[in-house]
Structure formats: structure tokens, C-alpha cells
Amino acid sequence: MENIPNCPKCGSEYxxxxxxxxxxxxxxxxxxxxxxxxxxxxxxxxxxxVKGSASGIKVGTKIKGIRLVEGNDGHNIDCKVPGVGAIKLKQEFVKKA
Structure with a gap:
């Protein structure tokens, strides 16, 4: 059987x-x-x-050239979002394009 990872949220092996x-x-x-x-x-x-901004980041926004970082608060992606600027995101809110 294939090696399926445990759940990253609750740790379940099922x-x-x-x-x-x-x-x-x-x-x-x-x-x-x-x-x-x-x-x-x-x-x-x-x-x-986005804190301090009237507009947020909309669904479907493409972000190029991400950088993975170790984040203590769960924000593990450093990137530059068009129209917003440099920001940190959580991996759970993006998918590979």
C-alpha cells in the first residue's frame, strides 16, 4: 500500500x-x-x-516566485502579491498553479 501522510491538522493516521x-x-x-x-x-x-488594507486578496489571484519559510504563526509562504505587496501567507490558502 502507498505511504499516505497523516493529517497535518489533527494528526490522524486514517x-x-x-x-x-x-x-x-x-x-x-x-x-x-x-x-x-x-x-x-x-x-x-x-x-x-489583509490588515491595514481596504482591499484583500481575491480567489484566483496568481502569485509567482513564492519562498517557503519557517513561520511560528503558521504563515509559511513569503511572496509579493500584485496590488498588495510583500506579505506572508498560510499554505492552506493556496494551491499549486
Whole structure:
């Protein structure tokens, strides 16, 4: 059997595959099988509010040249968003483009 990772949200070992996603039946968390790397282009999958800005980041916004970092607060992607500037994002709000 294929080595399927534990759920990153709750740690459950009962995860399974569904197409291009891994799914946890215990907490209903879904995540992509695609592993992100420095320099990747990603797409935002949820409207995001930005502190100190009247406009946020809309679904479908493409972000080029991401940089993965260790973030204590869960923000593990450094990037420059068009129209917003330099920002840190959580990996759960993007998918590989």
C-alpha cells in the first residue's frame, strides 16, 4: 500500500486519497498532494483579508516566485502579491498553479 501522510491538522493516521487530494475522515481537512517548493507559482483558493488594507486578496489571484519559510504563526509562504505587496501567507490558502 502507498505511504499516505497523516493529517497535518489533527494528526490522524486514517487519511485517504480522492483524486488529487488527501482527505481526513476525522476532522474533514482536505489538502493537495502537490508539494510546494521555492519559486513555484500558486493560486489563492479563498478570499483573504489583509490588515491595514481596504482591499484583500481575491480567489484566483496568481502569485509567482513564492519562498517557503519557517513561520511560528503558521504563515509559511513569503511572496509579493500584485496590488498588495510583500506579505506572508498560510499554505492552506493556496494551491499549486
Amino acid at each position: 487519511t485517504y486519497e480522492d483524486g488529487n487530494l488527501y482527505i481526513c475522515p476525522e476532522c474533514a481537512h482536505e489538502w493537495s498532494k502537490d508539494i510546494l517548493a521555492d519559486g513555484d507559482t500558486v493560486t489563492v483558493i479563498k478570499d483573504l483579508k
